[in-house]
Amino acid sequence: MIRWSQAFIPTLRDDPADADAASHRLLVRAGFIRQLMAGAYSLLPLAMRTRDKIGRIIREEMDAIGGQEFLLPAIQPAEIWQKSGRWEIMGQEMFRLRDRREADIALGMTHEEVFATLAVELNSYRDLPQLWYQVQTKFRDEPRPKSGVLRTREFTMKDSYSFDIDDDGLDRSFENHRGAYLRIFRRMGLDPIPIDASSGAMGGSGSKEFVVKSEAGEDLVVLCPNGDYAANVENATSRLQPVEDPPGPDEPEPFATPGVRTIAALAEFSADATTDRQIKSLFYLIDGELTIALLRGDHGLVEQKLADATGGVDIRAAGAEEIFAAMGAHPGSLGAVGVEGIPIYADHALAGRSNMTTGANIDDQHVRGVDVERDIRVTHWVDLREVEAGEPCPACGEALEVVKAIEVGHIFKLGRRFAEAFGATVLDPDGKPQTITMGSYGIGLERAMAAVAETFHDEAGLMWPVSVAPYEMVITTIGTEEDTHEQASALYRALTAGGVEVILDDRDERPGVKFADAELVGIPFRLVVGPRGLEKGEVEWKPRSGGESQGIPVAEAADHAVAAVEQARSALL
């Protein structure tokens, strides 16, 4: 029998200092988590129970699409990371240490490399497809851990990897995961939205993120209200309104613009140079090489798009002095007209534009009458701009919305990169070696838990969906009478026999304290056993979300409660 009086459930009366997100505040107050250092949290027994339930849902759905569970080491030799080329790429985000023999060791931040070493043992196309997964601790030295358990440096991830003989097989494995992920998050009570995403450091040919709308989220997601477009702003597009350019001169005309340093200032200075008729010139150092990004004056740059377009790893805005050394002018007077020998990435919105205004690469001078294709040596036409709310959906033209969201899962088509590096091949039906193609798929368990907490709470505390609640029901006793405890214990036994996970709040506390704690912890159902009800032969029934408490005859209480829990569970299947 699990008794609250014996459990470690350290609830707090006050909000913890510096808790930014609601889920963070409540998970701390309700006794689920405690911080040890930046980005490292102890999971207390309540959090363990919830995380286990999330893990169970994930395992069921992974097994349902043919997954086999592994457990790989978190400490890994540098060699395998050097072999894949990611020892350098992962940079500061990878925790590194040396063992007693001075050998370089990595703390695993993901497991493509280790799984690839095992995939070498696959020999025949008949062995494929394979779907391997684990639920395991990951370490990532995040520059800025945030929002409690939403973004940590040590966390539990379900990561899975698919191995297929060809692209069609990879597509099937990818689709299987897509379906499994939707079921997993829905069973947790969430409303997952699959969106197009950048593949980032993972590389590969395609990726989908699964996000949950939330103010605490760190991702911006572009959504069409009709549901036919959903993408991360990192690679979202929209249908552009064409801009009519009045005819311009045969060649660019420089003109003096004393003190004008910004797009807005130039628009003010010159009536012709409205922001959508200016060219914004941004200078970046991409893996050490100076690179120019061009956008329409009123458009913002998405750095991730620039990284994706250039394939750059180390990417940062160039400093004013670095730019001056190369261009002979300072930011505010920069442009790409006549520039040669520097890669120029221009956003599609500049295609076909003429009679534009931009910097002259001479301090305090701009040029007008610029025809982009005539006057600028664009080396790459790419998508660089950030979509804004209200722009037309690329599919249907409806006004797009931009919302904050939490990324709870991400799936990637990796292709053959890792299998190639590790020599993972199988013989095809013709007896010829074929390199395996891989996919990788991840869910952060603690983040998923926080996303549920973020989605389901009110002023009184957490409100767990029954599928992930630490306990499905609490039996709260009132007073210290012997009869109350006997009735409550009998109810506990009946509910347990009925398969319900219940905790008995037998503490010698005032009722208000016990009710408040049960609500803070967020247990979905409550049965109150006390002398007032027992006199009438009743106990009280109350769901955490909504509804007044209701008296139920003692004899029917167990059946009623079991039925209610079973109904709540099946609503989430």
Next chain:
RNA sequence: CGGGCUGUGGCGCAGCUUGGUAGCGCACUUGGUUUGGGACCAAGGGGUCGUCGGUUCAAAUCCGACCAGCCCGACCA
């Protein structure tokens, strides 16, 4: 890494400006009265004031360095 802020019993904070024997609320222990929405009375226990150094007769308080944590911007499950 840039910008802002904070470190004082388990939690939340005051004290610092103007140096002089460390306080409040919650929590905890004991006794008593209570007991259906966060009770009350009484008596207690618990603190290297982040660390190191400096100034001073004397430092939580003034000065310096360092460390840690949080929030806002560049990254990810």
